[in-house]
Amino acid sequence: MNIYELVPYTDADHDSYIKCQMDAFEKYILEFFGICDMAIMENHLKQLKPNLLKIAVKNQTAGYVYYKEDTKIVVDVFTLLPEYRNNGLGSLILQGFIKKADELNKPIFLDTFKSNPAKKFYERNGFVVVDENSSHYILRYGKVI
Numbered sequence: 200m201n202i203y204e205l206v207p208y209t210d211a212d213h214d215s216y217i218k219c220q221m222d223a224f225e226k227y228i229l230e231f232f233g234i235c236d237m238a239i240m241e242n243h244l245k246q247l248k249p250n251l252l253k254i255a256v257k258n259q260t261a262g263y264v265y266y267k268e269d270t271k272i273v274v275d276v277f278t279l280l281p282e283y284r285n286n287g288l289g290s291l292i293l294q295g296f297i298k299k300a301d302e303l304n305k306p307i308f309l310d311t312f313k314s315n316p317a318k319k320f321y322e323r324n325g326f327v328v329v330d331e332n333s334s335h336y337i338l339r340y341g342k343v344i
Contacts, residue, residue: 203261203292208251215260216244216251223278227312231334247276254292256283264292272300274309277317293324297340306341 208216217240228235244251247265254262262279266272274296279289300307309326311317318328318336326338 202256203288204255205252205264205266205292206255208248208253208263212253212260212263213244216253216263219260219263219278219280220276222281224276224312227315227334230314231312251276254279254283254288256288261288266296268299268303268305270305272296272303272305272307274307277309289320290324293321297325300341304342306339308337308339310335310337 217237220240221235225235250267251263251265253260254264260280261283262277264277265275274293277289277293296307307326309321311321312334313331313336318338321338322328324340326340328336329339330337
C-alpha cells in the first residue's frame with residue numbers, strides 16, 4: 200500500500216495549487232524575475248493542466264507534480280506543502296518516477312531554480328546537471344536520448 204496517491208488535477212484544486220506554488224517558488228521567482236505575476240502563474244497552470252497531478256496523503260493534498268511521458272519523462276513543479284517536506288515523501292515519489300524511467304529505459308528531465316536547495320535533493324537521487332540558463336539548472340536522470 201502506498202502512503203501517497205497521484206491524482207489528476209481538477210479545477211477544484213486551483214486555490215490549493217496556487218498556494219503551494221507560491222509557497223515553494225515565490226522567493227525564487229522574485230529573485231530571478233523581480234515580479235511574481237498572477238497572470239503568468241495562471242497561464243503556466245493552463246499549460247500544465249493536462250499532465251498535472253495532485254499528491255495526496257490520506258486524502259489530504261500534500262503537493263503537486265507535473266509528469267509527462269513520451270520519448271523522455273518530464274517532471275516539473277514538483278512541490279510539497281511545508282508539513283510534508285523533509286520526511287522522505289519527496290524521495291519516495293521521485294524514486295517511483297525513477298523506477299518507471301528505468302523500466303521504460305527513458306531519461307527523466309527536470310529543472311530547478313539555481314538558488315533552490317532542491318538541486319542537492321535531485322543530485323542525491325541520481326540526477327546530474329546537463330544544462331543551465333540564467334535562472335535554472337536542467338537536470339537529467341538516466342540515459343541520453
